[in-house]
Amino acid sequence: MERIDTDVVIVGAGATGLTAATRLRAAGLGVIVLEARDRVGGRLWTDDVDGATLEIGGQWVSPDQDALIETIEELGLATYSRYREGKNVYIDQRGEKRRFEGEIFPVPARTEDEILGLIDKLDALVAEIDPDRPWAHPDAKALDEVSFAEWLGTQTEDEEARLNIGMFIAGAMLTKPAHAFSALQALLMAASAGSFSNLVDADFILDKRVVGGLQQVPILLAERLDGAVRLGHPVRTIRWNPDAPEHGVTAVTDTLEVHARHAILAVPPILFSRISYEPPLPRRQHQLHQHLSMGFVIKVHAVYETPFWREQGLSGTAFSPYELCHEAYDNSYHGDPRGTLVGFVSDEAADEVFRLSAEERKARILESMSHYYGEEALHPVVYYESDWGSEEWTRGAYAASFDMGGLARYGADLRTPVGPISFASSDLAGKGYQHVDGAIRMGRDAADRILAATS
Numbered sequence: 001m002e003r004i005d006t007d008v009v010i011v012g013a014g015a016t017g018l019t020a021a022t023r024l025r026a027a028g029l030g031v032i033v034l035e036a037r038d039r040v041g042g043r044l045w046t047d048d049v050d051g052a053t054l055e056i057g058g059q060w061v062s063p064d065q066d067a068l069i070e071t072i073e074e075l076g077l078a079t080y081s082r083y084r085e086g087k088n089v090y091i092d093q094r095g096e097k098r099r100f101e102g103e104i105f106p107v108p109a110r111t112e113d114e115i116l117g118l119i120d121k122l123d124a125l126v127a128e129i130d131p132d133r134p135w136a137h138p139d140a141k142a143l144d145e146v147s148f149a150e151w152l153g154t155q156t157e158d159e160e161a162r163l164n165i166g167m168f169i170a171g172a173m174l175t176k177p178a179h180a181f182s183a184l185q186a187l188l189m190a191a192s193a194g195s196f197s198n199l200v201d202a203d204f205i206l207d208k209r210v211v212g213g214l215q216q217v218p219i220l221l222a223e224r225l226d227g228a229v230r231l232g233h234p235v236r237t238i239r240w241n242p243d244a245p246e247h248g249v250t251a252v253t254d255t256l257e258v259h260a261r262h263a264i265l266a267v268p269p270i271l272f273s274r275i276s277y278e279p280p281l282p283r284r285q286h287q288l289h290q291h292l293s294m295g296f297v298i299k300v301h302a303v304y305e306t307p308f309w310r311e312q313g314l315s316g317t318a319f320s321p322y323e324l325c326h327e328a329y330d331n332s333y334h335g336d337p338r339g340t341l342v343g344f345v346s347d348e349a350a351d352e353v354f355r356l357s358a359e360e361r362k363a364r365i366l367e368s369m370s371h372y373y374g375e376e377a378l379h380p381v382v383y384y385e386s387d388w389g390s391e392e393w394t395r396g397a398y399a400a401s402f403d404m405g406g407l408a409r410y411g412a413d414l415r416t417p418v419g420p421i422s423f424a425s426s427d428l429a430g431k432g433y434q435h436v437d438g439a440i441r442m443g444r445d446a447a448d449r450i451l452a453a454t455s
């Protein structure tokens with residue numbers, strides 16, 4: 001067994017772990033980053049699929065994500081805007097396709113009033129929530145005991161309004177059915193992006209992309225760490241001493257032991273329990289970690305010889321709570337003359353299509369895309385489904401959220417270190433929650449806590 005001695009061992013070479021490592025290194029500490037996969041980036045993965053550059057994981061940057069924007073600038077990466085000229089498409093309950101501009105869907109006037117009323121109500125509630133401490137809201141417990149679906153039901157009897165507002169948080173963000181998470185969890189999701197209005201504004205939330213792909217961020221961070229990242233090293237065991245935290249911690253892989261003063265677990269929280277702890281973690285963490293679970297979404301990429309929808313005056317942006325692909329966008333890659341559409345199939349709809357054969361699933365998904373863009377959408381030259389649910393070191397997409405009641409009950413201890421062990425990942429973030437921005441914030445915070453403790 002190889003042995004390394006260092007100041008901080010970091011488990012996971014995603015945006016969180018690599019940010020923490022960069023900050024600790026800059027402050028003069030020794031770091032080793034142990035990564036299970038044979039690549040860095042975790043949920044950031046830019047790859048070539050049949051000649052097309054695809055963002056298999058995260059890709060968009062929004063203007064409020066200043067930690068991510070700062071990192072992109074520091075690394076000298078260029079960005080470009082998502083294509084958004086022309087009209088958007090909405091499909092209603094009867095399957096009727098309508099073109100529209102702006103954020104509000106072309107629904108009957110009464111439904112539109114209900115949607116606007118709900119957005120105002122949610123914005124007002126979100127303004128009361130501190131994204132870093134949603135459990136501190138005076139009504140946190142009550143809001144965490146009611147599902148988002150039930151809460152919407154108490155606000156309006158208009159089903160189309162409920163479905164549309166639900167879609168922005170459930171299908172588009174937490175990727176769980178609206179009955180499976182609480183109103184408080186929904187408010188955190190919106191507060192993490194500044195407001196609910198920001199979430200419904202596709203031009204805001206899906207604003208920019210990075211030339212070369214967002215995985216450039218972890219790739220360049222890792223390069224600058226110059227030898228500190230060890231790939232293909234799943235951490236199996238963490239040894240620590242609760243009675244003498246100053247004795248530090250040992251992270252054990254199949255062939256390597258890293259002895260350090262501190263450890264940062266920069267992995268999605270559902271994987272905390274994939275590691276054995278000797279001695280075990282405290283009861284609070286044992287319990288807390290069981291109440292977080294991953295959402296589930298299929299990100300579908302379809303590349304066409306030309307961006308044919310643009311010729312029809314369409315932006316590519318499309319929504320419908322009644323469609324298998326509840327949202328879709330023009331996702332053409334910088335410099336590629338071909339056109340790419342990206343569509344999303346979320347939670348229970350994803351379960352349903354994964355029961356089908358690959359061919360049947362592709363046919364169902366493309367048929368749904370064709371409802372937005374016409375028959376040409378049925379014939380992509382490249383087709384790919386990002387399936388993070390079957391990735392051993394992720395197990396879902398986009399990120400983890402609490403089950404009903406979990407956020408108010410356990411949230412305050414989400415980021416509490418245990419002796420020399422810190423927990424960090426985008427799933428634990430307040431601002432930037434579930435996004436790369438949150439990963440960078442969590443990486444910085446974990447590093448700063450260690451620096452404060454060692455100074």
Ligand code: FDA
Nearest residue numbers: 012014015016036042043058059060235425426434435436
């Ligand atoms: P991440 O999961 O990336 O990294 C953890 C690392 O730990 C992984 O590399 C994993 O292999 C490793 N690991 C796990 N267990 C281990 C063990 N025992 N030992 C060693 N290593 C271990 N965000 C955004 O800002 N804009 C967007 O457009 C999107 N879109 C999007 C689409 C899809 C399909 C996905 C899956 C995700 C997004 N996201 C996103 C979310 C974003 O990608 C995500 O929040 C961050 O990349 C998470 O970074 P972390 O470093 O926290 O975890």
